[in-house]
Amino acid sequence: MTHEIAVIPGDGIGQEVTPAAVEVLEALKPDFEFVEAEAGDAVKDETGEALPQETYDLAASADATLFGAAGDTAADVILPLREAVDSFVNVRPAKAYPGIDAVRPETDLIFLRENTEGVYAGHEDRLTQDVSTLTRVVTESASERLAEFACDYVAGDDHDGFSIVHKANVMRETDGLFRDTVKGVADENGVETDQVLMDAFATRVCLDPEQFDVVVCPNLAGDVLSDLAAGLVGGLGLLPSANIGPDRALFEPVHGTAPDIAGEGVANPAATIISAAMLLEYLGYDDESDRVHTAVEATLEDGPRTPDLGGDASTEDVTAAIIDRL
Amino acid sequence: MTHEIAVIPGDGIGQEVTPAAVEVLEALKPDFEFVEAEAGDAVKDETGEALPQETYDLAASADATLFGAAGDTAADVILPLREAVDSFVNVRPAKAYPGIDAVRPETDLIFLRENTEGVYAGHEDRLTQDVSTLTRVVTESASERLAEFACDYVAGDDHDGFSIVHKANVMRETDGLFRDTVKGVADENGVETDQVLMDAFATRVCLDPEQFDVVVCPNLAGDVLSDLAAGLVGGLGLLPSANIGPDRALFEPVHGTAPDIAGEGVANPAATIISAAMLLEYLGYDDESDRVHTAVEATLEDGPRTPDLGGDASTEDVTAAIIDRL
Ligand SMILES: CC(C)[C@H](C(=O)O)[C@@H](O)C(=O)O
Numbered sequence: 173m174t175h176e177i178a179v180i181p182g183d184g185i186g187q188e189v190t191p192a193a194v195e196v197l198e199a200l201k202p203d204f205e206f207v208e209a210e211a212g213d214a215v216k217d218e219t220g221e222a223l224p225q226e227t228y229d230l231a232a233s234a235d236a237t238l239f240g241a242a243g244d245t246a247a248d249v250i251l252p253l254r255e256a257v258d259s260f261v262n263v264r265p266a267k268a269y270p271g272i273d274a275v276r277p278e279t280d281l282i283f284l285r286e287n288t289e290g291v292y293a294g295h296e297d298r299l300t301q302d303v304s305t306l307t308r309v310v311t312e313s314a315s316e317r318l319a320e321f322a323c324d325y326v327a328g329d330d331h332d333g334f335s336i337v338h339k340a341n342v343m344r345e346t347d348g349l350f351r352d353t354v355k356g357v358a359d360e361n362g363v364e365t366d367q368v369l370m371d372a373f374a375t376r377v378c379l380d381p382e383q384f385d386v387v388v389c390p391n392l393a394g395d396v397l398s399d400l401a402a403g404l405v406g407g408l409g410l411l412p413s414a415n416i417g418p419d420r421a422l423f424e425p426v427h428g429t430a431p432d433i434a435g436e437g438v439a440n441p442a443a444t445i446i447s448a449a450m451l452l453e454y455l456g457y458d459d460e461s462d463r464v465h466t467a468v469e470a471t472l473e474d475g476p477r478t479p480d481l482g483g484d485a486s487t488e489d490v491t492a493a494i495i496d497r498l
Numbered sequence: 499m500t501h502e503i504a505v506i507p508g509d510g511i512g513q514e515v516t517p518a519a520v521e522v523l524e525a526l527k528p529d530f531e532f533v534e535a536e537a538g539d540a541v542k543d544e545t546g547e548a549l550p551q552e553t554y555d556l557a558a559s560a561d562a563t564l565f566g567a568a569g570d571t572a573a574d575v576i577l578p579l580r581e582a583v584d585s586f587v588n589v590r591p592a593k594a595y596p597g598i599d600a601v602r603p604e605t606d607l608i609f610l611r612e613n614t615e616g617v618y619a620g621h622e623d624r625l626t627q628d629v630s631t632l633t634r635v636v637t638e639s640a641s642e643r644l645a646e647f648a649c650d651y652v653a654g655d656d657h658d659g660f661s662i663v664h665k666a667n668v669m670r671e672t673d674g675l676f677r678d679t680v681k682g683v684a685d686e687n688g689v690e691t692d693q694v695l696m697d698a699f700a701t702r703v704c705l706d707p708e709q710f711d712v713v714v715c716p717n718l719a720g721d722v723l724s725d726l727a728a729g730l731v732g733g734l735g736l737l738p739s740a741n742i743g744p745d746r747a748l749f750e751p752v753h754g755t756a757p758d759i760a761g762e763g764v765a766n767p768a769a770t771i772i773s774a775a776m777l778l779e780y781l782g783y784d785d786e787s788d789r790v791h792t793a794v795e796a797t798l799e800d801g802p803r804t805p806d807l808g809g810d811a812s813t814e815d816v817t818a819a820i821i822d823r824l
């Protein structure tokens with residue numbers, strides 16, 4: 173069976189790293205059907221729309237989507253695209269690789285971020301000249317769906333359970349509902365959990381990242397705390413992510429458009445290629461996925477390396493080296 | 499002129515570090531009038547109330563309050579106490595001290611955290627069995643008051659301006675109002691600012707804390723990001739804070755009750771004593787405040803040290819050493 177893969181390079185280095193990841197996929201799965209579409213600042217400048225309807229529709233119908241990055245329009249692109257694939261969880265591994273300079277080289281975390289609600293679902297109002305409000309939403313059903321995913325996730329691998337991160341001492345009703353629902357589902361499934369306040373998590377993960385493994389959290393907490401973990405592993409340059417929905421999914425590097433180096437052909441393709449490895453796993457190609465992970469890790473360790481990692485190789489050199497090692 | 503200082507030790511090591519800080523204050527300002535009051539888990543167990551009305555009233559009328567820590571009832575104690583002093587800004591320095599093991603020894607940041615609204619002012623509702631909401635509030639007036647404080651703050655010392663941290667790409671109306679109002683006040687005052695998304699801040703501060711100095715942010719962002727900075731400087735053990743209102747203020751260490759060591763007389767009093775130094779500065783005793791800072795820094799560097807810093811001194815030993823060095 174073949175699969176239709178939507179490819180949305182976007183802006184800046186998205187235009188360089190996304191084709192690199194497609195090359196890797198083509199090397200492994202020559203039968204994948206890639207369909208490219210536009211999104212981001214450039215298409216907005218041309219057409220007035222950061223996310224053209226046909227791009228949305230493509231993501232909503234393809235088996236999987238590979239997205240690069242978008243500039244100023246990032247939120248206008250990525251939030252609707254997450255909706256297009258009905259993504260209820262954003263899977264964000266944050267792992268330090270051997271040989272890469274990291275603040276905390278022992279970091280190896282997986283964030284499972286709620287991907288539909290919290291302040292992101294927020295309806296906002298300017299009530300008066302002085303007063304603005306945002307209604308944050310937390311539902312039992314979204315928390316349950318996330319928790320079921322988390323239970324499956326930790327069952328499939330050698331994880332001891334997961335941490336539930338929240339701020340229920342202040343957001344008692346909403347984060348309380350999140351925490352209690354996630355814990356309830358975990359208990360029913362015999363999965364161990366611990367509960368950590370999001371501020372305490374921020375301190376503790378810096379002091380000793382090894383005390384955490386899989387971290388389940390609301391949408392904004394997941395955004396901020398996974399970016400914190402990115403800082404601990406040496407930056408956003410190597411972090412992949414998967415936006416998983418019930419029938420399709422979207423994969424994207426956590427980094428942005430890197431305008432300072434865009435167009436120079438030296439962007440590090442690793443995060444997007446690891447995202448492609450997550451795509452392969454999602455579609456059931458575990459063996460191919462493992463091969464990509466192994467090839468990327470070997471290349472990160474032994475080179476060639478792009479300038480962000482102290483080398484002088486091009487995106488193409490690194491991509492070719494990864495493909496060689498598949 | 500004498501000053502009335504409310505002293506609320508609270509629970510756990512609050513009972514040990516608060517008297518230590520009072521000793522330091524007494525050594526410098528024998529005319530201060532200290533009035534002690536109860537709050538926290540212990541008084542809740544006895545009376546059913548974590549924050550007795552007389553404690554609230556005392557904080558609302560004293561010139562300044564020194565608070566230790568509270569256990570499970572922390573939110574029920576500290577949030578109303580911040581209200582009692584009408585505190586609109588929480589000043590949180592996060593600085594790594596020489597000789598203290600830190601993830602990022604070059605960290606030297608000041609967070610100016612909005613202290614009245616955001617999700618903390620949030621009205622919550624359980625709309626249905628499935629759906630809960632929290633209404634987050636951001637006002638122009640609170641943002642203005644914070645920004646004016648920030649402008650004064652950076653004028654008083656050798657700061658180049660401040661960073662405005664927000665998530666206005668998602669919370670467009672509310673954090674947009676915050677960002678634009680703070681920026682507007684800074685512009686009027688000729689104060690330089692830059693703007694950083696809170697997730698990007700989390701990554702960047704780990705990679706290079708020296709790129710930031712004074713950080714102005716909404717309530718929850720300030721909570722999480724200052725705790726992140728605490729992780730970078732080696733833990734909450736040394737972090738003081740000041741909740742400033744127009745006519746009075748409340749000072750507290752950022753750490754909690756440390757139940758594991760409470761009652762053993764070995765709690766590190768440094769964070770509370772540095773909070774007392776902030777109290778002295780607030781009341782206009784700049785010279786005395788400097789003397790406390792200098793004495794604490796010398797003691798952190800040359801000892802004696804409590805066990806959390808690898809020493810075997812008691813709270814009393816450390817306090818005596820600090821008083822000796824005043
Ligand atoms: C661009 C922005 C809306 C987005 C988010 O906040 O989710 C980004 O920070 C991310 O984490 O993918």
Ligand SMILES: CC(C)[C@H](C(=O)O)[C@@H](O)C(=O)O
Binds near residue numbers: 572
């Ligand atoms: C106890 C809690 C309500 C409080 C907060 O979130 O403000 C604490 O974390 C702090 O930062 O002082």
